[in-house]
Amino acid sequence: MIALTLAEVAQAVGGSTHDIPDPTVPVTGPVVIDSREAGPGSLFAAFRGDRVDGHDYAAKAVAEGAVAVLATRPLGLPAIVVDDVQRALGALATHVIDRLGVDVVALTGSSGKTSTKDLIAQLLRRHAPTVWPHGNLNNEIGLPLTALRAEQDTRHLVLEMGARGVGHIRYLTTLTPPRVGLVLNVGTAHIGEFGGRDKIALAKGELVEALPADGVAVLNADDPLVRAMASRTTARVVLFGEAADADVRAEDVRLDSRGRPGFTLRTPSGCAPVTLRLYGEHHVSNALAAAAVAGELGMPVEEIASALSSAGTLSHWRMEVVERPDGVTVVNDAYNANPDSMRAALRALVAMAGPGGRTWAVLGEMAELGGESLAEHDAVGRLAVRLNVSKLVTVGGQAAAWLDMGAKNEGSWGEESVHVSDAETAIDLLRGQLRPGDVVLVKASRSVGLERVAQALLDGVDGDQGEATA
DSSP, X not given: OOOEEHXXXXXXXXXXXXXXSOTXXXXXSOEESSGGGOXXXXXXXXXXXXXXXXXXXXXXXXXXXXXXXXXXXXXXXXXXXXXXXXXXXXXXXXXXXXXXXXXEEEEEOSSOHXXXXXXXHHHHHHHSOEEOOSSSOXXXXXXXXXXXTOOTTOOEEEEEOOOSSTTHHHHHHHHSOOSEEEEOOOOXXXXXXXXXXXXXXXXXXXXXXXXXXXXXXXXXXXXXXXXXXXXXXXXXXXXXXXXXXOSEEEEEEEEOTTSOEEEEEEETTEEEEEEOSSOSTTHHHHXXXXXXXXXXXXXXXXXXXXXXXXXXXXXXXXXXXXXXXXXXXXXXXXXXXXXXXXXXXHHHHHHHHOTTXXXXXXXXXXXXXXXXXXXXXXXXXXXXXHTTOSEEEEESSHHXXXXXXXXXXXXXXXXXXXXXXXXXXXXXXXXXXXXXXXXXXXXXXXXXXXXXXXXXXXXXXXXXXXXXXX
């Protein structure tokens, strides 16, 4: 974070100082919400959660070097007291970004946000100092924490904006008003909470509504619900996709023998060849979105194509591809799952194995689908059959059983699909049946914890690692 005195921080957040001998002491380190991350010059924000109250760890944070605590009550140590720590954190982020005058790029979508954010970051950091979220920091706490990592020389700030209801993205845009807004897609992630795709589109479109007249709305030309958002903004609209009228589009799309896409990138300023290191054709759309953003921020098309062709993963457990010495390839995509990303991952799995290759899909529950859960899990199970996935292992409770049911109802599957109760059983099954040349996909919502399966299959393995994100 840029250096601010404690007096300046207090003024920015509307707080009062307590037990601070010298309010001119500066915050020179990061703003943290975990006392274990506190260090010299940092500011510790004490959040009260369901199980842990950050105020109980304030003394530890100060002992580690934090110059003060952002708190809701005096603590007998240096503190800036506010009514609401979350609101104060947002206000501090707004103050810092206003002072810096950086280009704020915000993106949202039902799937692919983190993958595309990572691509944009890898493009823009070639162009100028860039800050972006590490991991999945896309809510009312994570977004300000990312913004507060900006330094005096930061030129680009890339922010991922998630939503679990109408109004959430609108609030986030008030904290760090974007100049470039990117909407990837409107799918079925969190549909149980929203109540339908129309409500999801309403929420995602709040991003383009927040753009200034001299801003840029980057919209997916291939998604009708996203394309329609052009009417909801006064900003200039740039379309990306494979549609003929897209401003930034892919031509001559192809996959190599490992399922990695290549294409010709065509933009208003020229075209250039791209060969991605990422696995799965769905990354073409993510790459086009990143290219459109980078082009609007001044990168030439040749540099964009070069950066895309060398980009890898920046986030864990998102299509992390490791080939074991025995020839088994493990694809760890266990960070999260929704119907759209599940379908994309299955298609990528089949492409990676190639004709005649044996594929395993180890799948678990897709959470937060509400009344659509049965239908969506059934459909994914059926898709595994239609794609000729060799073996399906569904792991967990009722939702995983629906995946298995869909597969068995789709075709004459018997032993090709099996439902097991837990990760340990799945690990034992796989260890006993995997053979050289197999490709194993592991994917589920984060709450399922299926990364344990992928990690167990790679324990002690020192193989070649490919890079991708879904």
